Each structure stands twice: as C-alpha cells, then as structure tokens.
Amino acid sequence: xxxxxxxKSVSPAKLNAFxxxxxxxxxxxxxxxxxxxxxxxxxxxSQSSARLRIIAEEPEAALVAWVSANDVDFVRQAYDPAHLDxxxxxxxxxxxxxxxxxxxxxxxxxxxxxxxxxxxxxCDFFTPALVNRAPVAIAIGxxxxxxxxxxxxxxxxxxxxxxxxxxxxxxxxxxRDAAERLLPRGNARRQFWKAFFTGEVAHSVxxxxxxxxxxxxxxLLRNGGRTAGHISLVGAGPGSExxxxxxxxxxxxxxxxxxxxALVPEAVIALGRRDAERIAAGKRKGxxxxxQAEINDLLVELGREGKRVVxxxxxxPLVFGRAGEEMAALRAAGISYEVVPGVTAAFAAAADFExxxxxxxxxxxxxxxxxxxxxxxxxxxxxxxxxxxxxxxVYMGRSIAADVAARLAEAGLSPDTAVAVVENASxxxxxxxxGTLADLPSLEHRSDLTGPVMTIIGDAVAGANFDKSEPxxxxxxxxxFARAQ
Ligand code: SAH
Numbered sequence: 158x159x160x161x162x163x164x165k166s167v168s169p170a171k172l173n174a175f176x177x178x179x180x181x182x183x184x185x186x187x188x189x190x191x192x193x194x195x196x197x198x199x200x201x202x203s204q205s206s207a208r209l210r211i212i213a214e215e216p217e218a219a220l221v222a223w224v225s226a227n228d229v230d231f232v233r234q235a236y237d238p239a240h241l242d243x244x245x246x247x248x249x250x251x252x253x254x255x256x257x258x259x260x261x262x263x264x265x266x267x268x269x270x271x272x273x274x275x276x277x278x279x280c281d282f283f284t285p286a287l288v289n290r291a292p293v294a295i296a297i298g299x300x301x302x303x304x305x306x307x308x309x310x311x312x313x314x315x316x317x318x319x320x321x322x323x324x325x326x327x328x329x330x331x332x333r334d335a336a337e338r339l340l341p342r343g344n345a346r347r348q349f350w351k352a353f354f355t356g357e358v359a360h361s362v363x364x365x366x367x368x369x370x371x372x373x374x375x376x377l378l379r380n381g382g383r384t385a386g387h388i389s390l391v392g393a394g395p396g397s398e399x400x401x402x403x404x405x406x407x408x409x410x411x412x413x414x415x416x417x418x419a420l421v422p423e424a425v426i427a428l429g430r431r432d433a434e435r436i437a438a439g440k441r442k443g444x445x446x447x448x449q450a451e452i453n454d455l456l457v458e459l460g461r462e463g464k465r466v467v468x469x470x471x472x473x474p475l476v477f478g479r480a481g482e483e484m485a486a487l488r489a490a491g492i493s494y495e496v497v498p499g500v501t502a503a504f505a506a507a508a509d510f511e512x513x514x515x516x517x518x519x520x521x522x523x524x525x526x527x528x529x530x531x532x533x534x535x536x537x538x539x540x541x542x543x544x545x546x547x548x549x550x551v552y553m554g555r556s557i558a559a560d561v562a563a564r565l566a567e568a569g570l571s572p573d574t575a576v577a578v579v580e581n582a583s584x585x586x587x588x589x590x591x592g593t594l595a596d597l598p599s600l601e602h603r604s605d606l607t608g609p610v611m612t613i614i615g616d617a618v619a620g621a622n623f624d625k626s627e628p629x630x631x632x633x634x635x636x637x638f639a640r641a642q
Pocket of ligand 1: 473502552582611
C-alpha cells in the first residue's frame with residue numbers, strides 16, 4: 158500500500174449540509190406528530206418568530222399542555238396534505254416511517270423543505286444544536302453523525318458567551334448607522350466595535366443597566382472608538398484551570414494585557430487571548446518580583462493607556478491578595494475597575510480533603526488567617542475563635558507552622574485538635590497530610606513541600622476523609638535526622 162495519500166484526500170472535506178439562516182419571521186412552520194419528537198421540534202421552533210401549526214390527532218398529554226401554554230395553531234385532526242398549505246418548513250415527527258415518508262413526499266411535491274425526525278435519508282434539512290442569544294445564533298451541525306457531540310459543543314459555546322450577548326447585539330444594531338456615519342472605515346470603526354463588545358457598554362448591558370450602556374456607547378462614538386482603560390481584578394482559583402469562573406474566562410479572552418501572580422499556573426493564563434500581553438508580577442517567596450507599589454503603578458499606567466487589563470490573582474483576589482492596595486491606587490487615579498471572585502485556596506483544600514468547613518454541632522464559623530500577623534507578644538485575635546470552635550484556614554503558614562501551633566496552644570487549644578494540610582490543592586500532584594496541632598511544627602522543616610500549602614485546623618477537620626492523606630507525624634523522624642547532620 159502506498160503510504161503517501163493522494164492530494165485529493167487531504168483537501169478539506171465538503172459539507173453535505175450547508176448551514177444557512179432562513180428568514181422565518183411570521184411564516185408558517187408545520188409539525189406533524191402526537192408525541193415527544195413533535196414536542197421537541199415545537200420547542201425548538203418556538204425559539205423563533207415563525208408561526209407554528211401542529212397537526213396531532215391523538216396528542217400526548219405533554220404536547221397538549223405545551224400547546225395550551227404557547228401561541229400555536231393546534232389542529233386536532235388526522236393529517237391531511239392540505240395542512241401543509243403555505244408552510245416554509247415541515248417536520249414529520251409521527252414516529253411511524255410510512256407516515257413520515259408520506260408527509261415528506263407531500264411537502265416536497267408542494268415545494269416545501271421537509272425534515273423527518275431521526276430519518277436522515279428523508280431530510281431536506283437538519284436542525285442544528287442551537288446556542289440562542291437572539292439576534293445572535295450559533296448553529297452546530299454534524300450531518301446527523303453525532304447529536305451527542307453537537308450537544309457537547311453547544312454546551313461549551315453556551316458557557317463562553319455572556320447571557321446578555323443578545324441584548325448587546327440588539328443595542329449594536331441601533332448604533333450601526335451612527336458608527337458608519339461618524340467613524341472612518343477601517344481601524345477606527347473596528348476599534349469602536351471591539352470596545353463596544355468588550356468594554357463598558359458590554360459590562361453595563363450585562364448588569365442590566367441599559368441606560369448607562371447607551372451613555373457609554375455614545376461616549377465611545379464621540380471619542381472615535383478610543384476607550385478608557387479598565388482593570389479587572391480576577392480570581393484565578395486555586396490552580397486547576399477548570400476552577401476559574403465563566404466570567405473570569407470571558408474577561409481573560411477579552412483582555413489586552415494579563416498581569417498575573419507567580420502562583421497562577423500557565424494553564425490558567427493560557428485561557429487568555431494568545432496575542433494578549435502577559436506581565437508576571439511575581440510575588441513568590443524568595444523570588445525577585447515587583448514591589449506592591451510597582452504593581453499599583455503598572456496597573457494605573459495600563460489603565461491610562463486605555464488597556465483592558467486582567468489582574469489575575471490566585472484563589473480569590475480579596476483574600477490575602479493585596480487587592481485592597483491595588484483598588485485604592487486605581488480609585489485614586491480615577492481608573493475604572495471591577496472584582497471577579499474566585500475559589501479561594503481554603504475551599505479547594507477542603508474539597509480535596511472532603512472536609513466540612515462548618516459542621517453541624519461542631520463548627521459554625523470559620524477564620525481565614527495568615528500566620529504572618531503573629532509577631533509581637535499579644536495573642537492574635539483569631540486564636541480565641543479557634544478555641545471557641547471555629548475552623549481556621551491558615552494561608553502562607555508553612556514556614557511559620559511552629560509559631561502558629563505554639564500560639565494556638567498558648568490560647569488554650571488542645572494539642573489533639575485535628576489538622577489537615579494540602580500542598581497544591583486542586584492540582585493533579587497535590588499532597589494531603591493529616592495530624593494534630595502537636596504535629597504541625599514538623600511542617601516547617603520539610604524540604605519536600607515546594608508548592609503552596611494550606612493548613613486547616615479545628616474539630617471539623619475530624620470529619621474529613623483521610624483515605625488519601627499521609628500522617629504528618631510520619632515526618633518527625635526525618636526532621637530529627639536532618640537536624641543531627
Ligand atoms: N488569594 C489567594 C491566597 C493568596 S496567599 C486565595 O484566595 O487562595 C498565598 C497562599 O495561598 C499560599 O501561601 C497558600 O497558603 C495558599 N494557596 C494558594 N494556592 C494554593 C493551593 N493550590 N494549594 C494550597 N494552598 C494554596
């Protein structure tokens with residue numbers, strides 16, 4: 158056999174069914190059938206402004222219920238070819254091959270395109286899996302090869318697109334003439350539309366403020382498509398790229414610049430546009446990185462340049478993320494910004510451990526803390542909460558684990574209190590450890606943990622699943638050995 162394929166077979170495959178968008182507004186679509194298939198087509202077509210006629214002599218209850226709740230012409234008679242008069246599309250959904258074939262033959266002889274449910278050989282057209290953001294429609298077709306595949310693709314596209322996209326597109330139509338009149342063809346117009354669909358206008362539509370959207374669109378038009386910058390402080394989640402929010406994903410895809418912390422993995426940053434500028438802001442212990450003041454200045458500068466910036470922070474941006482300082486700098490400079498929450502490390506670690514952070518009758522409050530406020534003589538205020546039964550999540554606590562344990566013991570927490578530790582929570586190579594407060598200091602001397610570490614302390618930890626975790630205490634010997642050297 159010849160291993161080299163002839164050139165013909167590598168040319169792109171041809172579509173046997175070509176997608177077109179058919180004008181159906183006010184026109185008649187007929188569905189013939191009594192049961193579920195007819196109902197499915199009725200539901201699909203009712204997403205359009207076509208007039209619907211349903212022919213069903215013995216309709217099933219669900220179809221009757223649907224018909225009575227919707228504005229359709231319901232013909233409760235045996236099918237007759239005259240029922241197809243004036244239709245632009247016909248669906249044969251009788252469930253019986255001979256009946257479907259007859260309906261299709263009648264439609265064809267009247268010059269009407271027909272579709273017979275689940276009988277591709279009888280179909281003049283196929284219905285797509287549909288993402289509906291009217292007036293925007295995305296139709297997915299597989300020529301009948303894989304309805305499940307089409308639905309999977311549909312679900313992914315649906316997630317990517319803002320629910321308010323349709324309203325935004327409608328607003329866009331209202332500005333089309335003005336944009337064509339006022340902006341020269343080419344770059345300026347393109348820039349206007351890009352800003353329109355991603356910037357303040359889109360944001361105002363998304364939050365339901367149509368009048369602000371109109372104001373922003375008019376301002377954008379006056380400025381010839383030039384926009385003010387906007388900074389989104391976005392939570393990237395704990396590391397796994399499918400633990401970011403849909404909103405974060407959308408903003409990443411729209412950003413001109415992504416400014417990210419060192420803890421945010423490449424896979425998450427890669428969700429952004431490929432041509433977006435990426436700036437590592439550092440902030441990893443022991444590595445050279447920008448100072449907080451430099452980061453604040455950078456964000457202000459990018460905002461002044463009119464950039465759409467995603468400031469990507471691990472976990473949630475408002476939890477030990479120094480977002481407070483960045484927001485203050487942006488506010489002071491008059492630059493618009495928003496905050497998008499993310500899954501914080503404590504939640505990811507708890508999920509990995511199947512650990513209830515609140516537990517009925519055991520723990521009804523929770524503390525997010527960092528050991529780094531331990532300096533000085535006074536007991537930290539959260540130590541009292543721990544003693545009172547709160548679940549404590551310690552961020553950045555590995556290198557000061559002994560201090561944390563000592564302070565909690567001093568406050569009166571029992572050395573037997575359960576402790577869970579997760580390195581690289583949510584990621585494939587995560588490591589889980591369990592033990593007691595007495596074991597916690599050992600964490601400080603482990604050189605095998607190089608990733609971020611979350612420590613959770615409290616009685617609720619006892620409710621976790623320890624099947625996949627190692628005892629913390631097991632490492633004590635290693636510590637002593639290392640010290641002896
Ligand atoms: N804003 C982040 C926290 C930043 S502080 C959030 O909400 O999660 C950095 C600390 O977060 C790390 O020292 C570690 O304690 C914790 N952390 C972040 N990602 C983590 C992960 N995947 N696993 C365990 N701990 C993590």
